[in-house]
Amino acid sequence: MTTWIDAGCILIVFFALIILATSRIVGMIRIFVLQSCVLSLMPLFLHAEAVSARDVMLSLGTVSLKAALVPFVLFWAIRRISMRTEVKPLIGVGASIVCGALLIAGAFWVSLALRIPGRPVTDLGLPCALATVLLGFMIMVTRTRAVTQVIGYLVIENGIFLFAVSLFDAMPTLIEMGILLDIFVAVFIMAIVLNNINEEFEHDPGGESRAKMGETF
Amino acid sequence: MESFLQIAWPVPFGELALKIDPLSLVFLCPVIILLICAGAYGVGYMRPYWGKRPLGAHVGFYLLFALALLLIVTANNVILFLGAWETMTITTFFLIIFSDEKEAVRKAGFLYLIASHCATFCLLIMFFLMAHFAGSMDFTVMSKVGFPLELAGIIFLLALAGFGVKAGFLPLHVWLPYAHPAAPAHISALLSGVAIKMGIYGLCRVLWIVGILPAWCGYMLIIIGVICGVMGVLYALGQHELKKLLAYHSIENIGIITLGLGVGLLGRSYDQPFLAVLGFGGGLLHVINHSLFKGLLFLAAGSVISKTHSGDIDQLGGLAKTMPVTSVLFLVGALSICGLPLFNGFISEFIIFFGLFQGVLALPLLGVIFSVLGIIALALMGALAIACFTKVYGAVFSGQPRSIDSGLEYSKTVDETTSIWMLAPMIILAWLCAWIGLAPKMMSGITFLGGACLARVDLFLIDMSRIYIPLSTTIGIAFLFSGLILGLLVMRRFILGAEPQPVREAWGCGFTRVSVRAQYTASSFARSIIDLVKNILQARQYGAKAGGYFPLRARLASSVRDVSEDMMFRPLLAGLTRLSRKIDARRVLYTQMYLMYIFLFLIFLLVWKLR
Structure with missing residues (x-):
């Protein structure tokens, strides 16, 4: 069972790297x-002998929130402000x-010493x-759009979630629920902000700033 | 000898613990006297503002300031002390910026606020170091702990930096010459008389708490005293503005006080109780004396300025005829500050002199060198102070108004209609100056008690008659001398009769129709001395080139640069500004850049924590 978990961990880092290398926003969200x-899927593999109800709940919650609701809100947001492509990254x-x-190498080096x-x-x-x-x-750090900032933030949250999973026995469910709620609220707020940015720019008659639309601040 | 008041208080680590010991008593005297006198003076001084300015706020801050001062000198707990200290700083700020419509006043207040808070930073560190080591926030408990010498040295340096800003030690005095002229007269008197003394009080309190200090601390205090004293009076000589000049004199007197404290500290370090009591006692007596005469001088200057609406010494003149009472009171203050016999400044300087000579006899070689240095410097300060106040009194009260445009007109209108509210405090202060000068036994007794408290010796074990006998002899001679002068005055009246003498122009040298502009001005009077030390003072003169046989117009301006301000703090400020500009230019408009800084810092923390 550890093999599956290891594979999952590697995959998660790999996807994060791909998001970093992708320039299209839609692609980033899909990845x-x-x-x-x-x-x-990770919580399901944690307890090999018996999958508990708690694991299943956690798994379902994560899927419905992170793989369904959040992407839905993000897609809705970029459709609202009709922005598909990323500008050149910094x-x-x-x-x-x-x-x-x-960074990955550094993370491995650091975690060797971390207790x-x-x-x-x-x-x-x-x-x-x-x-x-x-x-x-x-x-x-490297992306300039508001949506990409949100995605970066979500990836961070995924990392924290992975951390929680790898310490499953030491971490109470309450904290995991808290993390999920955090993500949801954060994305919700970002969507509202994006929407407001859009409305703000729609009042702009010159239309010159449309090019910058969605760019953070 | 001590009385306590302790009330539990919900403030963390704080306790409403008050204590009056001889040291507090010494500082309570000037605080109470000056608070009452300056308050009464303020009633008269602020009368023109009635109904025009929010005086309620001013009075409120004044009372809060008074409370803070009383708490500072009696607090027996670090938190209470620091709270009172900050209250004093902030209320002083609001008192200074009373005329906040003027930009110079706002700037002066702001400078004061910044300087004070930098100082408080040092004080916080110092007090928490002490409290940490002693395991208590209580001053009395702290004083019973033996601090290791290195820690004591660090505490001493922090105290010098922290309290030195408030006291106006030389490189740290920058706020002082700006804040004093900016404030109303009675506030200037309090600032100079009491507020800067709180710096000295804090230093004394630290010397009291930390019983054993390295020997270099005493030498350092003497050096600071010498530099402050001599430079302060030299800067004062170069000033053209009455209150600014008095402000620089405060620095000089702080120098004298510090010199006394340094001698006392040397005496304590080398186990010479008599020397220690003399030094500390002389310094503390000068604290009281300086409060009295500097308060008097500032109040008198305030009267002059409120009548003539000018503080420029080079514009004033001839006020002795129009404001005789104020002029006599100013003269008393001037004689006191110069350390001349019959007045109180003489007594404290005499005791410090005596201590320095005692130091020459009792201390090892290095101490002898420093004592001699102190003697020379103190003598120099006295001489320069006399020159400076001759200049001030001569220019402001003798002669004729020096400015043609504004001066002549006020000389007709100015009269001694100063209200009793303003005159009475000055008379009280002048009387106290003379009382201490003529009968110093009581006040010096109190300050010797304070000195013994600082020296950690019992005063009854020391033969104090060794100082009282020469002191009383000197005062006796002074009495004789003043009797002689009085006799001469009586004789003059006897010979010349009672009829009024014809009034001639002062310094007229026999000419009757001399232009007022041909008089000596304050600047020209001081110039001969300033020229001697112009490299130290960075004195500059502009203009004064009159061409042709009948020159129509010539201008002369002179100024003295404050070295520590112009060569330390301004370049520092300019450097800081440049640096922040540079950082500002590097600032990227992207949020991402800030994120990156956070990111890099996080990684740094992660790696740093692991090592």
Whole structure:
């Protein structure tokens, strides 16, 4: 069973790297959906002998929120402000991947020395969670659109969720629920903000600023 | 000898613990006297503003300020002390910016606020270091703890930096020459008389708490005293504005006080109780004396300014004829500040001198060198102060108004219609100056008690007659001298009769129709001394080139640069501004850049924590 969990961890980091290297917003969201699906399967593999009701609940909650509701809101948002393509990222794709690789290496190096309470389910859980958080941050740093910021934030949240899963026995369900609620509220707020940005720019008669629409602040 | 009041208080680590020991008593005297006098003076001084300005706020802040001062000198708990200290700082700020429609006043107040808060930063660190080591926030408990020498040295340096800003030690005094002229007269008197003394009080309190200090602390205090004293009076000589000049004199007197404290500290370090009591006692007596005469001088200056609407010494003149009472009171203050016999400044300077000579006899070689340095510096300060106040009194009260445009007109209108509210406090202060000068036993007794408290010795074990006998001899001679002068005055009246003498122009040298502009001005009077030290003062002169045989117009302006302001703080500020501009230029408009900074910092924390 650990094999599956390890594979899931690797996949999650891999997807985060792909999001970092993708320039189209729709593509980013789709890959995020994939990542969330993988993540939502993780609790099912935690207790090999008997899948508890709690695991199933968690899995279902994650899928419905991260792979359905959040992408739906995001797609709705970009449709509202009719923005499909990402502007050029601050750092080129190649450089982003190199930085991402360095970050992953760094995360592994750091987690070697990190001491966590309780016995982790797998050795890969912690470094992968850390790497995902760092990559999410990298996405936020290198992209200029509001939607991409949200995606970066969601990737960070996925990393934190992965961290929670890898420490499953030490982490109460309440905290996981809290994380899920956080994500939902954050995306909700972002959608409202995006909507407001859109309305603000619609009043602009010159239309010159339309090009910048959706760009953060 | 001590009385306590302790009330539990829900403030964390705080306690409403008040204590009056001899040291508090010494500082309570000037605080109470000056608060009452300046308050009464303020009633008269603020009369023109009635109904025009919100005086209620001013009075409220005044009372709060008074409360804060009383709490500072009696607080026995770190939190209470710091709270009172901050209250004093903030209320002082509001009192200074009373005339806030003027930009200079706002700037002065702001400068004061910034300087004070930088100081409080040092104080916080210092007090928490002490409290941490002693395990208590209570001053009395702290004083019973033996601090290690290195820690004591650090505490001493922090106290110098923190309290030095308030007291106006030389490189840190920048706020002082701006805040004093900006405030109303009675507030200036309080600032100079009491508020800056709180810096000295804090320093004394720290010296009291930390019983054993390294020997270099005493030497350092002496050096600070010498520099403050000499530079303060030299800067004062170069000033053209009455209140600014008095403000620089405050720095000089703080120097004298610090010199006394330094001598006392040396005495304590080298286990010479008599020397310690002399030094501390002399310094503390000068605290009281300076409050009295500087308060008096500021109040008198306030009367002059409120009548003539000008503080420029080079414009004033001839006020002795129109404001005789104020002029006599100012003269009393001037004689006191110069340290001349019959007045109180003499007594404290005499005790400090005596202590310095005692130091020459009792201390090791290094101490002898510093004592001699102190003696020379103190003598120099006295001489320069006399020159400076000759200049002020001569220019403001003698001669004729020096400005043609505004001066002549006011000389006719100005008269001694100062209200009793303004005159009475000045008379009380002048009387106190003379009382301490003529009968110093009581006040010096109190300050010697304070000195013994600082020196941590019992006053009864020390033979204080060693100082009282020469002191009384000197006062006796001074009495004789004043009797001689009085006799000469009586003789003059006897010979010349009672009929009024014809009034001639002062310094007229026999000419009758001299232009008022041909008089000595304050600047020209001070110039001979300023020229001697113009490299130290960075004194500059502009203009004064008159061409041709019948020059129509010539201008002369002179200024003295405050070295520590112009060469330390302004370049520092300019550097900071440049640096922040540079950072500002680097600032990227993207939020992403800030995110990246956070990101990098997070990674740094992660890696740093792991090592």
